[in-house]
Amino acid sequence: MSVSTVIEVLPAILFFLTFKFLAVLICGMAKEKVLRRVGVGPDMLGEILSARRPNLNIQNLIEIIPERGIRAADAIGRKGMHIVFFLVSMVIVQAFELGHDAAIHSGLVVGIVTMLVMLVLYRSNGWLGSVIYRPYARVMDGKKARLNMITAQITGTCQGVLLAGLGYGAFFATMDEQFAYAIMYAIYLPVAVGDTLGEVVGAFWGRQKLKVLGIGDVNRKSIEGTAAVFLGTLVSLLAVAAFVPSPEGYVGLALIIAVVTTVTELAAPRSTDSFFIPVVNAGVVSLWLVL
Numbered sequence: 001m002s003v004s005t006v007i008e009v010l011p012a013i014l015f016f017l018t019f020k021f022l023a024v025l026i027c028g029m030a031k032e033k034v035l036r037r038v039g040v041g042p043d044m045l046g047e048i049l050s051a052r053r054p055n056l057n058i059q060n061l062i063e064i065i066p067e068r069g070i071r072a073a074d075a076i077g078r079k080g081m082h083i084v085f086f087l088v089s090m091v092i093v094q095a096f097e098l099g100h101d102a103a104i105h106s107g108l109v110v111g112i113v114t115m116l117v118m119l120v121l122y123r124s125n126g127w128l129g130s131v132i133y134r135p136y137a138r139v140m141d142g143k144k145a146r147l148n149m150i151t152a153q154i155t156g157t158c159q160g161v162l163l164a165g166l167g168y169g170a171f172f173a174t175m176d177e178q179f180a181y182a183i184m185y186a187i188y189l190p191v192a193v194g195d196t197l198g199e200v201v202g203a204f205w206g207r208q209k210l211k212v213l214g215i216g217d218v219n220r221k222s223i224e225g226t227a228a229v230f231l232g233t234l235v236s237l238l239a240v241a242a243f244v245p246s247p248e249g250y251v252g253l254a255l256i257i258a259v260v261t262t263v264t265e266l267a268a269p270r271s272t273d274s275f276f277i278p279v280v281n282a283g284v285v286s287l288w289l290v291l
Helices: 003-008 010-037 042-049 058-064 067-095 100-120 127-133 139-165 168-173 177-205 223-243 250-267 273-290
Strands: 208-211 220-222
Touching: 010 042, 010 067, 010 100, 010 127, 058 067, 058 139, 067 100, 067 139, 067 177, 100 127, 100 139, 127 139, 139 273, 177 220, 177 223, 177 250, 177 273, 208 223, 220 223, 223 250, 250 273
Parallel strands: none
Antiparallel strands: 208 220
16 A cells, blocks of 8 residues: 555545544443443443453442343444444545545555554553543453454454455456445445344343353353344345345355354454454455356
């Protein structure tokens, strides 16, 4: 990625970052409001919003605060950011008429800036550190909440570097524009919709009985959430097939991607799905196009 490329898309990058900070404020306040409603007092809230070192015993916390309420607040904060940022990204890409290569590089720069900010503020208990991490750092991850989030940001940024390095932006540019969008959706919608819906459904209605690998004091998922990943991915890609010009056989690809995404989301250690889901799906899409 050259300096000239960054300068070319700089206005879009600044809009991305501005709206992302606004989303951080809004989703963070929404999460805090839910935590207060389920019984989290000022002192406990201060501990939750801190770097949580040396102690935040999540087992003691869920004995006095309903776990489902805590998970709901976590989902609203973390996945609310996913939804808002995805929608804003679509608007900015269209408003600035970014090509596929420019869109990928803009997202990559935003990811790198976000990663650097989070690394600088990782141990901060000041106002800015609390505000930046508030929507992202799950309460249920306990003392490892910020570590979980910074791992997710680093691996997500590495995914962008990897796909950009493999030339996916230029690859999309060689296709018919609408065809390329359909392929991009097959790679990224599973994270934006499927993964998001999985956590939301799991938080509000899931029975957290599936023990998984991950960074957090509590690492569990639910069958309900896993099913929501599959359905969210499949329905969103079927909508693409219905409303966006797509290559022949795209419905079959949608089903394959839904299955692969569900398996990947369940198998990938928690906080790494933003890396593994797009990368694995990019491999599946590439193989599908070749065959």
